[in-house]
Amino acid sequence: MRKPWYSIFYVKSPIAKIGLGILAVLAGIVLVLFLMATENKRMDAQTASWEGRSIEKGASLFIANCASCHGLDGKGLPVVAPALNSRYFFSQRIDDVGFTGSLKQYVKGTIHSGRPSKVSTQWVNIMPTWSNQVGGPLREDQVDQLVDFVLNWEEEAMAQTPEEDPWQFFQDSLSKQLPYSPDEPGYDEKVAEAIAAAEAAGAVGYEIGGVAAEAPTEGEGDAAAGPRAPEDLFASLGCAGCHNINADQTDESKGPVGPNLGNLADHAGSRVDGEDAETYVHQSIVDPGAFVVPGYMNGVMPQNFADQMSEDEIQGLVEWLLSH
Amino acid sequence: MAVQPEVEKKGLWRSFTEGADDIFTRITAGISAGEFRRMLRGEPPGRPNPRLKPHSEAFLLHIKPTYYHESVTRFTHTFRLGILSTYLFLFETITGIFLMIWYTPSPDQAYADMIAILSNVPYGQFMRDLHRLGAEMMVAIVTLHMVRTYLTGSYKPPRQFTWFTGVILLVVTLFLSFSGYLLPWDQLAFWAVTIGTSMAEAVPPKIVGETVNLLARGAPDISANGLLRFYLLHVLFLPLVLFLFFFVHYYKVVHFGISLPASEEEVGQDTANKVPADKRVYFLPDVLIDETAVLIAFTTLMIFLVTFFFSAPLESIANPQSTPLHTVAPWYFYWLQGMLKIADKTFAGVILPGVLLVLLMAIPYLDPNPSRRVRDRRVAIISGIVAGVVMIILSWMGTPQYAAQAAPPVEVVQEMMPEEGAGIVREIGYDEIPNGVYDTRNDLPAMYPEEEYPGMHEILVEFEDNIKYWDKRDSDFNEAYGVLTVSQEQPNLKRLDWDIRWLDAEGVEGSFQRSFWLHKDSLYWEEYGLKDFGYLMPTEEEQ
Ligand code: HEM
Numbered sequence: 001m002r003k004p005w006y007s008i009f010y011v012k013s014p015i016a017k018i019g020l021g022i023l024a025v026l027a028g029i030v031l032v033l034f035l036m037a038t039e040n041k042r043m044d045a046q047t048a049s050w051e052g053r054s055i056e057k058g059a060s061l062f063i064a065n066c067a068s069c070h071g072l073d074g075k076g077l078p079v080v081a082p083a084l085n086s087r088y089f090f091s092q093r094i095d096d097v098g099f100t101g102s103l104k105q106y107v108k109g110t111i112h113s114g115r116p117s118k119v120s121t122q123w124v125n126i127m128p129t130w131s132n133q134v135g136g137p138l139r140e141d142q143v144d145q146l147v148d149f150v151l152n153w154e155e156e157a158m159a160q161t162p163e164e165d166p167w168q169f170f171q172d173s174l175s176k177q178l179p180y181s182p183d184e185p186g187y188d189e190k191v192a193e194a195i196a197a198a199e200a201a202g203a204v205g206y207e208i209g210g211v212a213a214e215a216p217t218e219g220e221g222d223a224a225a226g227p228r229a230p231e232d233l234f235a236s237l238g239c240a241g242c243h244n245i246n247a248d249q250t251d252e253s254k255g256p257v258g259p260n261l262g263n264l265a266d267h268a269g270s271r272v273d274g275e276d277a278e279t280y281v282h283q284s285i286v287d288p289g290a291f292v293v294p295g296y297m298n299g300v301m302p303q304n305f306a307d308q309m310s311e312d313e314i315q316g317l318v319e320w321l322l323s324h
Numbered sequence: 325m326a327v328q329p330e331v332e333k334k335g336l337w338r339s340f341t342e343g344a345d346d347i348f349t350r351i352t353a354g355i356s357a358g359e360f361r362r363m364l365r366g367e368p369p370g371r372p373n374p375r376l377k378p379h380s381e382a383f384l385l386h387i388k389p390t391y392y393h394e395s396v397t398r399f400t401h402t403f404r405l406g407i408l409s410t411y412l413f414l415f416e417t418i419t420g421i422f423l424m425i426w427y428t429p430s431p432d433q434a435y436a437d438m439i440a441i442l443s444n445v446p447y448g449q450f451m452r453d454l455h456r457l458g459a460e461m462m463v464a465i466v467t468l469h470m471v472r473t474y475l476t477g478s479y480k481p482p483r484q485f486t487w488f489t490g491v492i493l494l495v496v497t498l499f500l501s502f503s504g505y506l507l508p509w510d511q512l513a514f515w516a517v518t519i520g521t522s523m524a525e526a527v528p529p530k531i532v533g534e535t536v537n538l539l540a541r542g543a544p545d546i547s548a549n550g551l552l553r554f555y556l557l558h559v560l561f562l563p564l565v566l567f568l569f570f571f572v573h574y575y576k577v578v579h580f581g582i583s584l585p586a587s588e589e590e591v592g593q594d595t596a597n598k599v600p601a602d603k604r605v606y607f608l609p610d611v612l613i614d615e616t617a618v619l620i621a622f623t624t625l626m627i628f629l630v631t632f633f634f635s636a637p638l639e640s641i642a643n644p645q646s647t648p649l650h651t652v653a654p655w656y657f658y659w660l661q662g663m664l665k666i667a668d669k670t671f672a673g674v675i676l677p678g679v680l681l682v683l684l685m686a687i688p689y690l691d692p693n694p695s696r697r698v699r700d701r702r703v704a705i706i707s708g709i710v711a712g713v714v715m716i717i718l719s720w721m722g723t724p725q726y727a728a729q730a731a732p733p734v735e736v737v738q739e740m741m742p743e744e745g746a747g748i749v750r751e752i753g754y755d756e757i758p759n760g761v762y763d764t765r766n767d768l769p770a771m772y773p774e775e776e777y778p779g780m781h782e783i784l785v786e787f788e789d790n791i792k793y794w795d796k797r798d799s800d801f802n803e804a805y806g807v808l809t810v811s812q813e814q815p816n817l818k819r820l821d822w823d824i825r826w827l828d829a830e831g832v833e834g835s836f837q838r839s840f841w842l843h844k845d846s847l848y849w850e851e852y853g854l855k856d857f858g859y860l861m862p863t864e865e866e867q
Contacts, residue, residue, distance in 0.1 A: 047444070
């Protein structure tokens with residue numbers, strides 16, 4: 001019988017088979033040893049990789065959920081929400097609040113359950129609750145991804161000089177020291193800023209950077225000093241954080257957080273039927289939710305400006321805005 | 325005999341060697357050291373054959389036949405596919421137990437456990453890759469084993485029932501693989517299994533379908549309960565069923581003997597008990613050496629593949645609220661997915677596969693052809709080949725290539741940076757993607773030449789080609805261009821904004837935007853393909 005071509009596979013010799021087996025065992029051992037030698041590096045790379053992916057997901061969650069308050073760059077918006085991309089936040093914040101865990105735990109706790117209380121806070125809205133375990137919209141793993149993303153600012157934030165640090169004064173750090181030593185450039189400006197912010201927030205009896213101050217108590221200080229100038233109000237109440245007064249609001253260029261106010265006079269009279277420009281702007285300040293400019297979110301602009309200014313001041317601000 | 329009198333009688337050396345030989349014989353269940361030496365030298369056994377003793381003494385060996393017909397020991401007769409199937413089952417059990425040590429079958433834990441296995445357990449990724457590759461191999465090898473027994477006509481009398489139990493083993497193997505698919509609890513797992521179990525729902529009448537679905541998932545949707553059920557099926561119930569039917573199957577194989585080549589055995593002829601003495605190949609030592617060598621070589625092949633070419637995928641954690649674009653079943657179910665695209669769920673998902681399965685089991689009882697020779701079995705062999713080709717076509721139709729395309733701009737971005745998995749951009753990675761604005765209306769490949777920007781060049785060429793491809797194909801996608809903006813979002817984190825613009829058939833402008841982020845440390849691997857060992861390079865600090 002003629003042997004078919006594939007008869008080369010009819011290996012009979014036990015020596016050849018034993019040889020193959022021994023070779024295979026040796027090759028297998030070499031491979032396993034190679035893996036053993038590289039295993040630590042592989043595990044490190046995997047650990048970093050999964051953290052990297054978590055940060056990637058956190059970034060998209062942050063843009064969708066947090067940027068409207070904490071800013072696209074995490075540097076916070078005046079009166080709305082504190083900066084997270086801040087040297088103060090990474091170096092000093094948890095000591096200030098007296099938190100005993102790590103910064104990671106602090107951030108996780110805050111995002112997980114928010115700060116569901118309005119008591120003694122200078123921010124217009126509360127920090128919402130996010131985890132679905134406590135009634136929020138996000139899953140726990142998404143909260144973890146946000147934590148990884150927020151903490152990934154550390155390198156950038158720690159490189160900030162005191163002037164660059166977007167940190168804003170916190171009411172709950174009233175009795176605490178400023179984060180930077182007096183030797184650092186920009187220290188005096190920070191102290192002055194913090195005092196101004198403390199005053200604007202109506203704080204009483206605080207100490208900032210070793211400067212003890214008595215903030216004016218309700219009403220009397222205002223009355224004594226007379227109405228504040230509209231341009232000062234625009235800065236100190238944080239309007240400038242959301243509105244650009246020097247740019248026009250057009251279809252091509254829209255303010256990212258709140259509308260640009262450069263050409264407010266052109267359309268203020270036509271926004272709401274039956275309201276002239278003055279009435280409309282007045283209402284926009286004291287009750288921003290009454291009319292929401294299309295393309296913007298209700299509830300972003302603080303609702304409590306009426307409590308922070310006298311009626312005269314509001315009038316002055318309205319006129320200044322319309323004539324600017 | 326007590327030690328002292330024995331030593332006195334035989335002398336120290338002899339009692340020692342006899343004692344050693346006795347122990348050796350006990351360990352080998354009947355082979356003395358001298359006989360073992362003769363085996364290694366290749367000397368023929370004496371008569372009566374002392375090498376048969378282990379088959380009656382040792383439990384594991386009593387299952388094995390004492391000798392085979394020379395013709396069936398040829399590699400090209402069985403390709404060792406049956407023994408490899410058996411071995412893969414053992415292999416999966418061992419690697420599976422390793423994974424079980426770290427795995428908790430709960431939606432809160434499962435995914436985190438997978439990540440821990442990959443990043444915190446020495447040899448964890450290795451074991452997971454082996455287990456996954458083993459599972460896919462097992463499906464492939466069991467199928468090939470079926471093909472070989474079909475082509476050699478081995479299912480014909482008296483081996484009809486062997487084939488029948490074989491089909492049961494095939495089904496159990498598929499279910500084993502499928503139930504394991506859910507356990508990592510990532511998007512891939514969750515959606516493949518959601519689609520799979522939704523077929524159970526289509527079983528008519530409605531009430532039966534719904535009940536089956538409810539029993540499998542443990543709730544209307546897969547959740548904690550469903551995961552636990554799949555876990556128990558995967559690690560306990562299905563292996564037990566497979567174990568049982570394997571022994572039935574193998575008992576039949578030994579009982580009838582492996583079929584000889586068609587030219588040497590007529591249908592119905594009993595060859596198992598009438599092997600001429602000169603054709604006998606004894607299990608000890610010849611077949612044992614052969615099988616051991618094959619299994620060791622196969623193991624090394626698996627280790628080699630896993631070290632360099634195979635990585636089990638792990639996508640984002642399962643999210644019942646969002647179905648990723650282009651969810652696919654595992655490849656061995658592509659054919660089913662293909663059928664589902666052209667017919668409705670009840671017919672293509674339940675009735676047709678059911679009928680096919682019954683037909684497959686019934687083949688030995690339906691095939692009236694009394695010959696096993698290829699030239700007499702033209703119809704059987706041609707229909708077998710046609711069935712194979714149909715399966716391949718259906719499988720191709722099961723991939724997203726066929727009739728599951730989203731709108732062109734979505735496809736373009738999906739091709740570059742898919743919602744789940746790697747894709748070319750992520751594989752090339754952070755380091756090779758400079759920040760900037762890339763507008764395909766400019767001649768990007770020329771602006772970013774290959775020598776200077778190897779990775780970015782590849783990405784841009786691909787981006788342009790993809791847009792052009794869809795521009796040609798889709799009449800609603802004209803004068804299209806894309807702009808990719810890469811910016812630094814955070815330290816080590818880039819943001820990639822994809823913006824595709826086009827004119828539709830009426831000339832109305834359309835646009836599509838999608839943003840993704842890419843971290844420096846993220847490693848993305850394709851399931852099949854050379855692994856990236858970049859992490860072995862010293863880092864910048866170390867240099
Ligand atoms: C887990 C799955 C399976 C295992 C572990 C298994 C195991 C085996 C083993 C060890 C043999 C001995 C001969 C050889 O190596 O080819 C065998 C023979 C056989 N198997 Fe399987 N098998 C499986 C699945 C199947 C399937 C899916 C079929 C067909 C539908 C099948 C049909 C047969 C037949 C007909 C024989 C006899 C072959 C002959 O006598 O030439 N088996 N099986």
